[in-house]
Amino acid sequence: MSEAKQVGQLYINGTFKPAEDGQTFEVLNPYTLAIIGEQAEASEKDIQAAIDGAVQAFRTWKQTTAYERAGYLRKLLHLMQTREREIAEVMTLEQGKPVAEAVGEVRYAASYVAWYAEEGIRVTGDLLAPSQTDSRLSVRKIPVGPVGIITPWNFPLAMFVRKIAPALAAGCTVIVKPAEQTPLTAVKFFELIHEAGFPAGVCQLLTGEASKIGSAWMASSAIRKISFTGSTAVGKMLMRQASETLKKVSLELGGHAPLIVFDDADLDMAAAGAVESKFRNCGQVCVATNRVLVQRSVYDAFIEKLMKRTSALTFGDGFTNVDMGPIIDKQGFDKIVAHVDDALAKGAKCLLGGKPAKGGGGYLFEPTVLTDVTSAMRIAKEETFGPVLPVFVFDTEAEAIQMANDTPFGLAAYCFTENLSRSIRVTEALEYGMVGLNTGRISAAQAPFGGVKMSGFGREGGRYGIEEYLVTQYIATVYKES
Numbered sequence: 001m002s003e004a005k006q007v008g009q010l011y012i013n014g015t016f017k018p019a020e021d022g023q024t025f026e027v028l029n030p031y032t033l034a035i036i037g038e039q040a041e042a043s044e045k046d047i048q049a050a051i052d053g054a055v056q057a058f059r060t061w062k063q064t065t066a067y068e069r070a071g072y073l074r075k076l077l078h079l080m081q082t083r084e085r086e087i088a089e090v091m092t093l094e095q096g097k098p099v100a101e102a103v104g105e106v107r108y109a110a111s112y113v114a115w116y117a118e119e120g121i122r123v124t125g126d127l128l129a130p131s132q133t134d135s136r137l138s139v140r141k142i143p144v145g146p147v148g149i150i151t152p153w154n155f156p157l158a159m160f161v162r163k164i165a166p167a168l169a170a171g172c173t174v175i176v177k178p179a180e181q182t183p184l185t186a187v188k189f190f191e192l193i194h195e196a197g198f199p200a201g202v203c204q205l206l207t208g209e210a211s212k213i214g215s216a217w218m219a220s221s222a223i224r225k226i227s228f229t230g231s232t233a234v235g236k237m238l239m240r241q242a243s244e245t246l247k248k249v250s251l252e253l254g255g256h257a258p259l260i261v262f263d264d265a266d267l268d269m270a271a272a273g274a275v276e277s278k279f280r281n282c283g284q285v286c287v288a289t290n291r292v293l294v295q296r297s298v299y300d301a302f303i304e305k306l307m308k309r310t311s312a313l314t315f316g317d318g319f320t321n322v323d324m325g326p327i328i329d330k331q332g333f334d335k336i337v338a339h340v341d342d343a344l345a346k347g348a349k350c351l352l353g354g355k356p357a358k359g360g361g362g363y364l365f366e367p368t369v370l371t372d373v374t375s376a377m378r379i380a381k382e383e384t385f386g387p388v389l390p391v392f393v394f395d396t397e398a399e400a401i402q403m404a405n406d407t408p409f410g411l412a413a414y415c416f417t418e419n420l421s422r423s424i425r426v427t428e429a430l431e432y433g434m435v436g437l438n439t440g441r442i443s444a445a446q447a448p449f450g451g452v453k454m455s456g457f458g459r460e461g462g463r464y465g466i467e468e469y470l471v472t473q474y475i476a477t478v479y480k481e482s
């Protein structure tokens with residue numbers, strides 16, 4: 001990837017432009033902490049121009065047929081497929097994940113575009129049985145209106161693509177606000193939006209101060225829906241703000257995923273699932289395993305298999321052949337260090353890693369396995385968002401279920417067992433929006449991604465995801481019989 005500094009602009013009303021007052025902010029490479037670019041910081045005027053553009057464009061976009069909208073999405077899909085390496089390299093530069101993983105993310109994002117290019121044409125209404133002969137009772141599904149989208153840095157592309165694809169397919173217009181750490185991937189993607197020829201105002205990009213953009217959207221009754229992925233704290237605040245103008249809201253928030261290994265599990269599959277689920281994206285994933293719960297009788301055998309896989313993991317510069325890149329920033333790094341230090345101070349044993357690593361100048365942390373972990377430790381309660389795997393022991397199925405559900409979060413959980421009856425009992429007892437049975441990978445464009453409890457609400461993916469961008473209109477008609 002070229003070392004030339006990237007300069008990212010806003011995308012408003014079909015045009016790339018700098019901020020109206022010329023303000024920018026710096027973008028860093030998290031592996032080296034070098035400044036790799038500058039990104040426009042939207043002014044109040046820019047934010048308002050985007051809202052006005054979204055409102056104006058909605059008037060015509062909502063009138064297009066689902067087939068026309070599918071055509072635009074298919075063009076976008078083609079561009080994403082042909083330019084995947086280019087997008088992936090920008091992602092690695094500003095987010096740090098290995099290029100191969102970044103390519104995987106571009107493909108994953110593209111799978112949502114492919115899905116919703118198809119799903120948009122399947123939105124239908126109903127004709128209800130009337131209570132009198134001269135009437136028709138019809139139900140339409142119509143786009144909710146302009147949507148504000150706020151996403152985090154851990155998946156700089158997929159997190160907003162899986163929101164905009166169903167929104168555009170449904171007939172909504174969208175404005176995207178990506179995380180401050182990863183705006184350049186979004187700019188690269190919007191070049192494709194531009195090339196795909198979406199009408200001006202249908203899909204726009206704002207970068208800059210989150211609270212300024214968020215507050216302007218919240219104050220505007222024109223923005224009818226907010227879709228957010230990020231921390232529970234910010235999600236709760238956005239929901240409070242959205243109540244002022246009663247916007248529809250979807251929140252995909254933090255998780256604290258348990259991964260349960262029963263004594264009848266295939267331990268190789270369980271160890272592979274734990275490592276895949278924990279160490280993908282250096283553990284900076286809301287569905288990452290945050291707690292491994294192992295039945296006592298297979299504890300030693302499982303740990304041995306887990307250690308074999310974990311100690312083979314490599315980390316470093318995402319542009320080299322490694323399994324993991326750096327931690328995104330100091331705040332994320334400090335939380336990981338604090339969780340590990342707290343666990344060790346309270347009696348946990350470190351079997352692997354447990355400390356920062358050198359290299360690059362950014363924030364690296366060794367893949368870490370902790371045992372003798374107890375519920376008194378922070379790591380047992382909070383999302384670590386890093387490459388640290390704490391292992392707990394249990395004796396009975398009831399105890400495993402109780403431990404797994406003992407959290408305010410409810411995003412993803414994993415269970416490994418070869419026993420059919422147990423698999424049904426346990427997966428259905430888990431208070432989570434998503435459960436992986438004998439797998440550490442659950443995400444798919446056709447499936448409903450989302451949580452319960454403090455992990456939020458709303459679903460992304462499949463036929464469920466488009467519902468988030470639709471509202472129901474009922475029309476009662478009385479007609480004259482000739």
Ligand SMILES: NC(=O)C1=CN([C@@H]2O[C@H](COP(=O)(O)OP(=O)(O)OC[C@H]3O[C@@H](n4cnc5c(N)ncnc54)[C@H](OP(=O)(O)O)[C@@H]3O)[C@@H](O)[C@H]2O)C=CC1
Nearest residue numbers: 151152178179180210211214230231234253254286383385
């Ligand atoms: N569910 C998930 O996938 C994620 C969970 N997290 C959890 O949250 C922790 C903190 O991560 P962090 O990146 O700070 O998460 P945040 O929730 O702060 O950031 C996510 C998005 O929200 C934006 N945002 C922040 N404050 C506001 C606001 N007042 N109004 C509108 N938008 C706002 C951010 O913008 P900006 O970047 O400009 O501040 C970013 O685009 C992580 O350690 C992890 O535990 C984090 C990311 C993703």
Ligand SMILES: O=C(O)CCCC(=O)O
Nearest residue numbers: 154155229285286287443
């Ligand atoms: O961390 C997230 O918010 C999304 C996880 C990525 C995925 O598996 O879809």
